[in-house]
Amino acid sequence: MTSPNLPTHTPPEPAPATGAQGRGPSKTRNAALVAMFLAGAGILAYLGWSRPAQLRNLWASLTRPLSPALMAADTGPRPPADRPPWDGLVTLKERGRASMGIETTNVAPQTDPIRLELLGTSEYDSETLSQIRFMFKGRVDKVYKTVGQTVKKGDPLIDLYSTELAETKSAYEIKRIQWTYDKNLLDARKLLVQGQSIAQQLFAETQNSEMKSRREYEVARDNLLVYGLSEAEVEEVKGQVGSQKARMTLRSPADGIIITRDVVVGNLYDEDDTLLVIAPxxxxxxxxxxxxxxxxxxxxxxxxxxxxxxxxxxxxxxxxxxxxxxxxxxxxxxxxxxxxxxxxxxxxxxxxxxxxxxPPVAGWTVIPRTALVVADRQYYVFVKVSGQADKYERRTVGVAQEKEDHVVVETGLRAGEEIVSVGSLLVAQLYDDLKTVQTGAPIGGGANVDER
Structure with a gap:
C-alpha cells in the first residue's frame, strides 16, 4: 500500500533499438556523403581530362605548405610595436615579375632633340610697314590704290592739294633766288678785291651775306624733302606757277601690298591721319x-x-x-x-x-612612357636599388617632355639605372597598399611579388 504523500516514480523510456530498424537516419547520411564524394571525383576526373594544367596548379596551391609570413598572419595581427619597420621598398622577384607581366629596362641618355609642336599664325612685319600720311594739312584729290593691291617703289598713291604746301614752295623759291643773287655778287667781288678795287671789309660782308642766304635756302629745300617731294620734284618747283605749287603726288616708298586704306577723295587730312599702310x-x-x-x-x-x-x-x-x-x-x-x-x-x-x-641636355634621360606613374600631381618611377636583389624604390622625377611612346626626364634618374618599364601601375598599387597599412603589413621589408 502506497502512501499518498510520496511522489510517483515514472520509469524511463526505453532506448531506441540498435538493430536494423533503428539505423535509418545514419544510412541516409552515409549515402549523401558517398554521392558527394563521387560527384567531386567526377569533377576532378573531368578537369584532369579537359584542363590538366589548371588542375596541376590547383593541386600545387592546395598542397604547398604555408609560408612563414602567412603562418604568422594566421596567428592574428601583431601589435604595431612588434612589426618590423617597412623600408619603403617593393620586392619583385623574377618569377613574380614574369607571372604579373612586369618588365624592366635601363634608363637611356637623351641623344635626340626635343621637338615642341607649336601652333601659330603669320603676320606682316610691323617694323617694316610704310604708313602713308600728309606732313601738312591738305585735301585729297585722287587715290590710285586700294586694299589688296601691290605697289612698287615710286608708284603714285595719292594726289593732294594744300595751301600750306604752296606757301612752303614759295618760301623755298624766295630763299633760292636770294641765295643765287648773293652767290653771284660774291663771285663778282672776288675779282674786285683781288684788284683792290673794293675794300676788304665790304668783301667780308658779302661773304657773310652769301653764307647766310645759302643756309636759309638749304633749310627751305629740306622742308620740301621732309614733306615728301623727291629731288626731281624740288627742282621742278622753280617752273611752277599759281595753283601748281599747291599740288603734290604722294608715292610709294617701298615695294609691298596695301593692307589698310583710310582715305576718301575730297576730305581734308593732316599729319595725324594715316591714309594708307603698305606691308612688304x-x-x-x-x-x-x-x-x-x-x-x-x-x-x-x-x-x-x-x-x-x-x-x-x-x-x-x-x-x-x-x-x-x-x-x-x-x-x-x-x-x-x-x-x-x-x-x-x-x-x-x-x-x-x-x-x-x-638640343639634348647633358644629364637628361629618356624612359618608356609606360614606366611613368602620375600620382598627386607628381611623377614617379620604380628604380632597382643598387646592391639589393629584387628591391625597387619609388623615386620622384622631373619631366621635361611627355610623348606618346617616351618621356624625357630632366631630374631624378641617371643613365644606366634599371627601372620598371611595363607593369609600373601594378607595382604602384603594391606600394600604395603597403603604405596604407604603414608598417602593419604581415610581410616585412616591402611588398613582395615572388614565385608564388
Whole structure:
C-alpha cells in the first residue's frame, strides 16, 4: 500500500533499438556523403581530362605548405610595436615579375632633340610697314590704290592739294633766288678785291651775306624733302606757277601690298591721319605659342621648322624674339621668327604649325612612357636599388617632355639605372597598399611579388 504523500516514480523510456530498424537516419547520411564524394571525383576526373594544367596548379596551391609570413598572419595581427619597420621598398622577384607581366629596362641618355609642336599664325612685319600720311594739312584729290593691291617703289598713291604746301614752295623759291643773287655778287667781288678795287671789309660782308642766304635756302629745300617731294620734284618747283605749287603726288616708298586704306577723295587730312599702310611682301613674321610649362626649353637662335599646311609649304627659321608676357587666357608665351616670301604666296593671318628643336641636355634621360606613374600631381618611377636583389624604390622625377611612346626626364634618374618599364601601375598599387597599412603589413621589408 502506497502512501499518498510520496511522489510517483515514472520509469524511463526505453532506448531506441540498435538493430536494423533503428539505423535509418545514419544510412541516409552515409549515402549523401558517398554521392558527394563521387560527384567531386567526377569533377576532378573531368578537369584532369579537359584542363590538366589548371588542375596541376590547383593541386600545387592546395598542397604547398604555408609560408612563414602567412603562418604568422594566421596567428592574428601583431601589435604595431612588434612589426618590423617597412623600408619603403617593393620586392619583385623574377618569377613574380614574369607571372604579373612586369618588365624592366635601363634608363637611356637623351641623344635626340626635343621637338615642341607649336601652333601659330603669320603676320606682316610691323617694323617694316610704310604708313602713308600728309606732313601738312591738305585735301585729297585722287587715290590710285586700294586694299589688296601691290605697289612698287615710286608708284603714285595719292594726289593732294594744300595751301600750306604752296606757301612752303614759295618760301623755298624766295630763299633760292636770294641765295643765287648773293652767290653771284660774291663771285663778282672776288675779282674786285683781288684788284683792290673794293675794300676788304665790304668783301667780308658779302661773304657773310652769301653764307647766310645759302643756309636759309638749304633749310627751305629740306622742308620740301621732309614733306615728301623727291629731288626731281624740288627742282621742278622753280617752273611752277599759281595753283601748281599747291599740288603734290604722294608715292610709294617701298615695294609691298596695301593692307589698310583710310582715305576718301575730297576730305581734308593732316599729319595725324594715316591714309594708307603698305606691308612688304619679301618676308613675313611667324608667331608661335609655347605653353608656359615649356618656356624654359626655348631660347633665342633655336631652329624652328615652320609649316604652312594649306599650302604644303615648309620653311626653316630661327627664334628671333620671345615675349615677356604670358597670355592669361591660354597660358602661352608668343615667340617669333621671320620667313622669306619671294613669290608672295604667303599671306598674313595664315594658320601655321611649327616644330621647335630643343638640343639634348647633358644629364637628361629618356624612359618608356609606360614606366611613368602620375600620382598627386607628381611623377614617379620604380628604380632597382643598387646592391639589393629584387628591391625597387619609388623615386620622384622631373619631366621635361611627355610623348606618346617616351618621356624625357630632366631630374631624378641617371643613365644606366634599371627601372620598371611595363607593369609600373601594378607595382604602384603594391606600394600604395603597403603604405596604407604603414608598417602593419604581415610581410616585412616591402611588398613582395615572388614565385608564388
Amino acid at each position: 611682301l619679301d618676308h613675313l613674321w611667324v608667331w608661335g605659342n609655347v605653353f608656359e610649362s615649356d618656356i624654359d626649353l626655348v631660347h633665342l637662335g633655336q631652329s624652328w621648322e615652320v609649316h604652312f599646311p594649306f599650302l604644303n609649304h615648309k620653311l626653316v627659321g630661327k627664334v628671333e624674339y620671345i615675349s615677356n608676357r604670358v597670355d592669361p587666357g591660354t597660358h602661352a608665351v608668343r615667340i617669333r621668327t621671320s620667313v622669306p616670301n619671294p613669290e608672295g604666296r604667303l599671306k598674313a593671318d595664315m594658320l601655321v604649325r611649327g616644330l621647335l628643336d630643343v
